[in-house]
Amino acid sequence: MNNRFYYLVFSLLFLLPLSGQNNFKTLPPPGSGAATSDLHDLEINPELLKMRQASATSNSGRLANVKFEPARLHLSSLPYTAGVKVFADKQNGQVFHLDGRPARLDKHFPDAEDARAYLNAVAKDLRLENPDQEVSLGEIRTDELGQTHVRLQQRYQGLTVEPADAFLHAGSSAGFDTYLGRLQATPAGVELTPTISEAEALAAARTSFGSEWKIIPESQLVFIGEPQEQSELIIYYHNDTPVLAYKLELHPNLANHRTRYVDARTGATLHELSHICGSAGLHASLPPETATVRNLNNELITLNTFSQDGQFFLFDVSRPMFRNLDGEAVGVIHTFDAGGQSPLNDGFDPTISSSVNNTDWSPTSVSVHDNAGLAYSYFLDKHERNSIDGIGGTVYSIYNVNNEDGTDMDNAFWGGRAMFYGNGDRAFQSLPRALDVAGHEMTHGVITSTADLVYELQPGAINESMADVFGYLIEGEANDHRLGEDVVNSQLFRTGALRNLRDPNNGGNRLGDRGWQPAHMNEFVVLPNNEDNDHGGVHINSGITNRAFYNFSTTTGVGDARAERVYYRALTEYLTRNSQFADLRIAVARAARDLFGAAIETAANDAFAAVGIGGEASEVEEDIETNTGDRFLLLTNTGRSALFLADEGGNLIENPLATVNILSRPSITDDGSAAYFVDDQNRLRVYDFVNRQLLFVEQNPGTIWRNIAVSKDGDRLAITTTDQDNKIFILDLVSNTFQEMTLTNPTTSQGGLSTDNVRYADIIEWEPGGEFLMYDALNFLDDGIEYWDIGFLRAWNNDTDNYGDGNITKLYSALEPGTSIGNPTFAKNSPYIIAFERLNSNNDEYTVVAANIERGETAVVWNNLRLGYPNYGVDDDRIIFDGELESGERILATVMMGDDKITTEGAPSVTIREGSWGIFFANGQRQLDTSIDGPVVDDPNVKVYPTLTEGMVTVEALGQEERSLQLFDATGRLVQRTAMSGARAEVRLSSLKAGTYFLAIPTNKGTVIRRVVRR
């Protein structure tokens, strides 16, 4: 061991490939096979128990009680590009966000050349074979903030690929640094010759609508703004599989717009999108004139009209968008009277609203015309948007619209180019009365012209939510977050509102209660994607994102004035047709940062986290407080013949600490009192830092062991044998018992059927809470291929204080052929952050990777020349790993990490030459953390009484499921758990010291905290 210390940047030195390293692990051959029979003799060394007692008495508290639930955490896409943080959809692995500029790219002005370079650098992350051929670039546009954007259109063999929309963004002139959107993997192998003609596909479509299909007269095409039918041959991803398809744009009548995808080889309809918001979502150089008239709310307003030949018309030419194009008036607010006709019937022919005296306008016509002008003004004044289409297009509104059978229409809708208003029936009063309804519907028009979010599932819910948000903003009643409160029938909607941004539950308790929407992802409603089910609940799940807007806009320092600019920017610059809720969070946070900086970006992220978006398992978001003891680095030499102790910077303190041949990477208790490992005789060893001695774990050391990991609190050991079988033994030092657990592979990452194709586990590490073991294991497939992957084994159950059920969750549901992952390690203070490494056995590429498994974010830490065995620093501000210099000399290297703990800051530097297996630790005691489930909320329905007592406290809270009430003392230490099932429980305080305690009561909205005092 060289005990001089070098600090030098060696990023260039790692470029040489390393030969002769084609195994992910180098293990000795399997042992005799007699190992397991010796287990019955496993008897703990009494010296070790004495050591633990000495350590325990100095230990003021157990380790942080952090809830870690791997069943809800898994990753879907491995990162390939250094410098880029990868966000992938947990369901299908589709990468929807890349944050950062690839490290291998130099600064470059964000032009087409730079966009091409960026796409080529990240091609593997995006699963594109040839970005130059498969992605065409739209217009490169620099906005008023100096940021540059370019739309990406995916193509394959000359055909458009759908759904596939994405943008590259550049926050500065240093080049593109952000990808947001959803391109598909290269559709290799798709059949490209249609067997059905375009004409046949269109004819079949017309027929399928039956009598619903009406010929729209030429004169009325202005209301839809495009031909009645169009088609294009494309490649359509259907259930994640590419299919040659016709994309048909169909307007069966004025009130209907469908996009239908038809298989070009079978004629089958693959999918159909609807574009009409059934509004209310009820389930549902000419001289302008003015008139002073009353609207439906009996308010006196000034109306912009127009006169010609002694007649007046609802034709507003006073707006800045107005111009006279070749004698035709364009940029008009233009209002029509349907006179009770239905656009579903033949001959629908609304007339231009007119008056002979400019005073006898009906209140309905006044409200319609005025509201259209107000919505126009909102977008112009607040966002410099010139009309709904952004280019000064005429705004059409049609009122007095009835149902097909002539009855009153209980709805209002945006028909693609025009607003259609009914006069209300059962659920609503006359719909033109409500400005937020008009604002909502016209916002659908703005969305169609911008992000064009598809009207189904999560993109559809974002579409609805944006319409609600801007409907609220256009109405401009800052403290009234209700929607439709001016038109709903209060007999049907008990709160008097259709929806409520502040309180999406809106007086209801569940799906089906009128006006109820979910307020949090834990209430998300999964519905079939069809018309009868609101296209997957677009008017239902929008409640979750509505609440996120409310959270954001009411954050101190934000307010509506900032929030509306952020949302408009998110809608117009960052969202795409297929954006999901997770994409919306990124879009809003990014727009907030662009406009107002980091504090408002944080407010945006917090607003979404509070409704469970981007942090689906919000209960593990809590970090453990940092270990404040002295900091050390334990390491071995490259020959693994001794243990060494250094300080955090790599300066040796004990040279050596102990001379012993080491077979397994040591595992250290959280308080730094003991380091466990296996020696080269396959014996279990422990270095006792308290008494400075090296002990055997067993009374009579067995020679069958391969690996050992100690739980952070020191109470339990996990061990494997040289048998190389699929077993891990859990040894509880408290009860001095052990249990064997079998490793299997669940066939999906979330559990389900399992297979027994696991050979053996190698690296094992306990999560900080002490319940789960993270391990890597060698697996085999039937065709003889072997690969390593990472899983989580539930080895212990803190609630029962007994062995766990042995359930297994995998980090990835599938790995690419030739890819292995292994050597996982937890961050020291965030159980949802891990580092591990990837090996590509085809080219011997080793990569250290870091991941936030809760948010599904991954990043390349370092492309290495050998196995790195990464380990986080005490503050999680750095990762140490085994590396290699160009000269072949082996080193321990350290790279600094950013605040997110997964992206690097700068290049690695040499920490210790000829060192290996570096492990950072500290010797302080950590306080128990107040780890609670979900966000802290208040709920007046939760009752706790009496709050001052010597005996029992009664808790009443809605809910039937089994849950655990936690009692914390004033320092935040968990002192007691009480099971609660049903709506009532008793918590006993009599055994506790007098003082103040806090009771954490889980509810379906979050955790309610109540103070109680033990007399």
Ligand SMILES: [Zn+2]
């Ligand atoms: Zn809508």
